[in-house]
Amino acid sequence: HxxxxxxxxxxxxxxxxxxxxxxxxxxxxxxxxxxxxxxxxxxDPATWRDLHWAVLSPALALLALLPAAAVAYGTLGLLLPGALGDPHGASEWLGSFLGARASGIGFGLLSVGLGLWAAPPLLRLHDRVSEALLRPTGKAVLALRVRELSETRTEAVDAQAAELRRIERDLHDGVQARLIAVGLNLGAIEQLTESDPAAARMMAAQARESSERALAELRGLVRGIHPPVLAERGLVDAVRAVAVDSPLDAEVTADLAGEVPAALQSAVYFAVCELLANAARHAGAGRVWIDLHTAEPGTPREALRVSVTDDGHGGAELTDGGGLRGVERRLAAFDGVLALSSPHGGPTMLTLEIPCALSSPRTSTSSEKA
Known part of the structure; x- marks a missing residue:
């Protein structure tokens, strides 16, 4: 069974x-x-709240339509007899059941006034009831937030593991192989020093060349993990250094109220590098503008905003496996977001917003063309 x-x-x-x-x-x-x-x-509590709204919304909507009906009835009662040429004026429309023309005119004006007075509060009542019943509860918002944080944490852990595997592979295939070659050359030099000094000198030159290449690869790995320019000069000057090396005509402006945390500096630096590379390779851009600034005073949270704008042909999209999606995942680890505006024909503008608490400011110029 x-x-x-x-x-x-x-x-x-x-x-x-x-x-x-x-x-x-x-x-x-x-x-x-x-x-x-x-x-x-x-x-599910949301099911019952939706049912309550389905019952209450038509009744509230009908109630909110009463002022509009009153305005329409009163206006029509005042204007229609005159438009039809009735010698009795409004009395035939509104005064017929009140017994006096003046009473009919007064009733029409009162109907219009009451309708205009009652419409705003009734519409607000409908909006508030709909919002109270349809908006997600605090528990649902918290659950969604927890799920988002869990997903971003998983992506950050996966990205970190992939980065560690890349570093391990680069060390194993590059630096380690060159250091092994240096060790073999040194061993051969020991054996050839007395018997063949010329060959020993040649082997020493090869060992020196291998050590220099290994050192260059190590420096490249370090720049890929955390560029020294970030620690030495800060985020703004590091971005300017990247802009100088870019084939595009780049202009960098910055207005930071403090120093960005080191981990966030690295994420923003590599994000800007990726965006500059995309603008040069795919957008057909000739100029690019990079702006770094903190959130304006009075905003709900302290945040770093970075915008990269180019004059390319536009049409950029957030596709799975693309560079922009990688930037988005990198920022998600810091609860940051990436906004893209890229109509066909250009320009393309990407805005990075990452919440952060800035420390004491570092001295740096505010604007520079690269």
Whole structure:
């Protein structure tokens, strides 16, 4: 006997056992799945809040339409008799049941005034009830936030593991091989020093060349992890150094109220490098503008904003596996966001916003063309 959770679906559409009809169908796995789905919806508070809104919203909408009806009725009652040429004026429309023309005119004006007075509060009531019933609860917002943080943490851990594997591979295939060659050359030099000094000198030159290449590769690895220019000169000057090396005509402006944390400096630096490379390779741009500034006073949170704008042909998209998606994942580890505006024909503007607490400022010029 195979337990029901592991049994294949019956060929008859969900009935278990031999026989058919309602009793057999109600014991099938499809019914169990439907039952679980139904129970999930019944136990979800959002379902009942949606039902409450579905009942209350039409009644509130009808109530909110009453002022509009009053304005329309009063205006029509005042204007229609005159438009039709009625010698009695408004009395035939509104005064007929009040017994006096003046009473009809007064009733029309009162209807218009009450409608205009009652419309705003009734519309606000409808909006507030709809917002209270349809917006997510604090618990739902917190659960969504926890899920987002869990996903970004997983992506950050995966990215860190991939970076460690890359460093290990580069060390194993590059630096380690060159250091092994240096060791072999030194061993050969020891044996050839007395018997063949010329060959020993040649081997020494090869060992020196291998050590220089190994040192250059180590420096490249260090720049790929945390560029020394960040520690020595800070984020702004490091970005300017990248702009100088870029084939594009780049202009960098900065207005930072303090020093950016080291980990965030590295993320922003590599993000700007990726965006500059994309502008040069894919956008067909000739100029690029880079702006770094902190959030304006009075904003809800302290944040670093970096915008990169180019004059290319536009059409950039956030595609899976692309460089922009990698930048987005890099920023997500710091709870940052990437906003893209790239209409066809250009320009392309990418804005990075990362919440952070800045420390004491570092002296740096505010604007420079590269």
């Amino acid at each position: 195979i337990p029901s959770p592991y049994a294949p679906l019956p060929a008859d559409g969900g009935a278990e056992g031999s026989g058919c009809g309602w009793p057999a169908a109600w014991r099938g796995p499809r019914y169990r799945k439907l039952e679980r789905t139904f129970q999930r919806y019944l136990t």
